[in-house]
Amino acid sequence: MDKIFNIIISGVGGQGVITLLSLIDEASFIEGYDVKSSELHGLSQRGGSVEVHIRFGKKVYSPLISSGSADLVISLEMLEGLRELVKAGKNTKFLINEYYLPFQDAPAKEEIENHLKEIGDKLYLVPASDICKEKLQNEVVSTIYLLGYAVGKNLIPIKKESILKAIENIVPEKYRELNIKAFNLAYGDN
Amino acid sequence: MKKILLGNEAIVQGALESGIDFVSGYPGCPSAEIGEEFLKIAKENGIYAEWSTNEKVALESAIGASFSGLKSLVNMKSFGINVCSDSLLPLAYTGTKAPMVIVVADDPSCWSSAQSEQDSRAYAYLSHIPVLEPADPQECRDFTKLGFELSEKFNTPVILRTTTRVAHQRMPVEFDKVNSKSKKIGEFIKNPHQFSTMPPRVLEMKKELLEKLEKIKAYVEKSKINKISKNSVSAKFGIIASGVAYLYVLEALEELDLDIPILKINLFYPLADKTVAGFIKKLKKVLVVEELENYLEKEIKIIAKDEDLNLQIFGKDLLPEIGELNAEKICLALSKITGKKFNKKTTKQISLPRRTARLCEGCPYWHVFPVIKRIAPEGTIFGGDIGCNMIAGLAPHSMHDYLFSMGASLGISHGVKKSTSQKVISLMGDGTFFHAGIPALINAVYNKSNPLVVILDNRITAMTGHQPNPGMGKTGMGEDTEELKIEEIAKACGVKNIKVLDQINVKEFEDAMKEFLEKDEVSVIICKRICALLAKRQKNG
Numbered sequence: 243m244d245k246i247f248n249i250i251i252s253g254v255g256g257q258g259v260i261t262l263l264s265l266i267d268e269a270s271f272i273e274g275y276d277v278k279s280s281e282l283h284g285l286s287q288r289g290g291s292v293e294v295h296i297r298f299g300k301k302v303y304s305p306l307i308s309s310g311s312a313d314l315v316i317s318l319e320m321l322e323g324l325r326e327l328v329k330a331g332k333n334t335k336f337l338i339n340e341y342y343l344p345f346q347d348a349p350a351k352e353e354i355e356n357h358l359k360e361i362g363d364k365l366y367l368v369p370a371s372d373i374c375k376e377k378l379q380n381e382v383v384s385t386i387y388l389l390g391y392a393v394g395k396n397l398i399p400i401k402k403e404s405i406l407k408a409i410e411n412i413v414p415e416k417y418r419e420l421n422i423k424a425f426n427l428a429y430g431d432n
Numbered sequence: 433m434k435k436i437l438l439g440n441e442a443i444v445q446g447a448l449e450s451g452i453d454f455v456s457g458y459p460g461c462p463s464a465e466i467g468e469e470f471l472k473i474a475k476e477n478g479i480y481a482e483w484s485t486n487e488k489v490a491l492e493s494a495i496g497a498s499f500s501g502l503k504s505l506v507n508m509k510s511f512g513i514n515v516c517s518d519s520l521l522p523l524a525y526t527g528t529k530a531p532m533v534i535v536v537a538d539d540p541s542c543w544s545s546a547q548s549e550q551d552s553r554a555y556a557y558l559s560h561i562p563v564l565e566p567a568d569p570q571e572c573r574d575f576t577k578l579g580f581e582l583s584e585k586f587n588t589p590v591i592l593r594t595t596t597r598v599a600h601q602r603m604p605v606e607f608d609k610v611n612s613k614s615k616k617i618g619e620f621i622k623n624p625h626q627f628s629t630m631p632p633r634v635l636e637m638k639k640e641l642l643e644k645l646e647k648i649k650a651y652v653e654k655s656k657i658n659k660i661s662k663n664s665v666s667a668k669f670g671i672i673a674s675g676v677a678y679l680y681v682l683e684a685l686e687e688l689d690l691d692i693p694i695l696k697i698n699l700f701y702p703l704a705d706k707t708v709a710g711f712i713k714k715l716k717k718v719l720v721v722e723e724l725e726n727y728l729e730k731e732i733k734i735i736a737k738d739e740d741l742n743l744q745i746f747g748k749d750l751l752p753e754i755g756e757l758n759a760e761k762i763c764l765a766l767s768k769i770t771g772k773k774f775n776k777k778t779t780k781q782i783s784l785p786r787r788t789a790r791l792c793e794g795c796p797y798w799h800v801f802p803v804i805k806r807i808a809p810e811g812t813i814f815g816g817d818i819g820c821n822m823i824a825g826l827a828p829h830s831m832h833d834y835l836f837s838m839g840a841s842l843g844i845s846h847g848v849k850k851s852t853s854q855k856v857i858s859l860m861g862d863g864t865f866f867h868a869g870i871p872a873l874i875n876a877v878y879n880k881s882n883p884l885v886v887i888l889d890n891r892i893t894a895m896t897g898h899q900p901n902p903g904m905g906k907t908g909m910g911e912d913t914e915e916l917k918i919e920e921i922a923k924a925c926g927v928k929n930i931k932v933l934d935q936i937n938v939k940e941f942e943d944a945m946k947e948f949l950e951k952d953e954v955s956v957i958i959c960k961r962i963c964a965l966l967a968k969r970q971k972n973g
Binding site: 254255256263264267268271276277278279280281282283284285287288289290291302303304305306308309310311321322324325327328329330331345346347348349357 | 460464568597600603686687760777779780781786788790791822827828895
């Protein structure tokens with residue numbers, strides 16, 4: 243891979259954005275890439291919009307992605323996915339959890355859907371939360387489900403084995419099996 | 433060894449490699465993970481670690497450790513250095529006995545900060561303490577070690593100043609394995625000549641300090657702590673950058689396909705004047721890239737003047753003083769200076785309402801804010817404070833009439849009460865009460881005013897990531913300790929009207945408010961109910 247691969251992950255504080263970031267960081271490191279990422283904690287994490295950046299490739303300088311330079315946006319919530327449209331370029335792919343967490347003054351779900359449709363064939367709207375709730379009785383691992391989907395569909399230039407190794411390195415043992423299940427569930431669905 | 437580390441984790445690693453003995457601090461964003469990590473690994477690594485009641489006490493604890501021969505690290509967010517500054521300045525005069533690194537994490541763009549967009553580097557000028565500025569996690573580890581080395585060599589504390597994008601940046605970090613050591617027992621060897629700042633000795637100490645700084649400066653020039661890259665004799669334009677902004681410069685140069693020499697300032701203070709002069713001597717133009725204030729730019733302008741150099745110095749005329757920098761902002765500045773074209777990628781504009789921070793699901797504060805709003809008579813002034821109760825200032829609550837610093841809700845409410853006939857209610861968390869609320873409470877009692885103080889006791893310091901505080905009966909290292917009761921402290925401070933209640937008993941809460949709002953003395957209501965996230969965590973083990 244010659245160029246640097248840029249991923250923005252967005253969602254709502256508390257959804258597990260940072261766990262997902264850690265896994266992708268670790269997996270890209272396992273693959274031998276240089277990697278830098280940037281995240282936010284504290285007040286910004288308490289139920290507000292959260293946006294984190296991951297960049298990997300041969301040599302990465304800045305931990306932040308410039309406007310229009312994201313290769314992939316993974317969003318854990320629809321409105322937060324739509325919000326990334328301002329940062330995305332012509333070639334940005336969007337993998338968005340079909341999950342809506344409304345708040346006061348938030349636009350209606352239909353309105354968000356209509357906007358998202360404009361992304362066209364670069365949009366992957368996946369009901370990860372619903373699937374994980376139904377098949378694994380756990381919504382939290384929808385982040386890992388999305389990761390499985392991204393790897394399965396080649397939206398992210400990282401091998402399955404590297405992700406599984408990253409899960410082993412990072413996820414505490416008691417949640418490991420559930421995470422691998424969620425990953426494989428999406429990976430196998432493809 | 434190489435592993436992906438967060439900037440804050442890399443600081444811990446650097447300190448471990450330096451043989452750290454003693455860690456104190458106060459949790460805040462973006463520094464909190466430093467203390468948390470130390471508390472996790474303290475016992476097995478022969479370290480004593482604590483969350484102190486506030487940053488001033490944290491620094492003083494470390495001073496005691498340093499005077500007793502223990503290597504110490506103090507960790508805090510930007511505003512922490514304001515709190516500890518009273519002891520920071522004399523510490524520069526006495527110097528350290530065993531080495532000490534003070535980590536201060538600023539938050540440009542105020543991602544997790546109210547109060548102000550503080551650039552803590554200015555404390556270098558105020559205190560005469562050296563300041564190191566890492567750009568990434570690798571440098572967090574390396575500069576922590578360097579900080580201990582400098583501290584040891586010159587008997588001075590060293591400030592390691594990070595920012596959000598450094599502290600919360602991850603990358604593969606090269607480091608050395610550390611063998612666990614046993615806990616060190618120090619010895620305080622009496623030496624009031626060094627440790628006591630009594631006049632007239634204090635002025636002698638100042639002289640010694642200024643002499644020491646000259647020595648540090650000479651050492652910095654010689655040891656090449658600041659780095660010059662891509663230097664060429666023919667270059668007419670150069671860049672001087674510090675902190676994470678250096679990484680944005682590299683990114684911007686690649687984007688614009690420019691080859692420009694860079695002087696990276698790693699030691700912000702004392703500034704290596706000769707290195708700077710040598711770098712800018714042959715140049716016609718220089719761009720100073722630093723986040724927030726223009727401290728470096730001003731110093732460099734003075735150096736150019738002193739050296740009688742005729743060159744253009746750009747800085748805050750082309751780069752913003754507000755908010756963090758990024759590669760694009762630097763591209764724009766570079767494009768203006770070099771004439772090189774930069775096309776900012778146009779992206780789709782879409783206007784969406786902000787999703788602000790909100791109380792968590794099941795948060796005990798959901799039961800507090802609506803009741804206070806309902807019972808307080810029209811025109812009541814609400815004082816906000818730092819912590820999760822900051823969310824009271826946001827919709828749907830929108831309650832704050834003012835918000836300042838830790839404990840300030842009460843100090844200010846006393847002033848309002850003394851100046852008006854209006855009702856005033858202060859909202860404060862348990863952590864904040866222990867940190868800075870107590871002197872303000874004593875002041876209100878002593879000087880006879882009558883604000884109503886509602887203390888939201890959720891049994892932990894929640895906002896910064898659930899760190900224990902003196903109200904919990906547990907130390908940071910998990911040991912059992914005295915559980916300080918807020919009501920007993922309030923009573924000892926002379927408060928007559930005190931009520932401890934669980935806010936889900938709405939009637940009881942309403943009655944207490946109604947009664948206390950009519951009192952001529954200070955009243956305190958303690959709404960005691962555990963943080964919902966903590967309760968869930970305890971249940972899940």
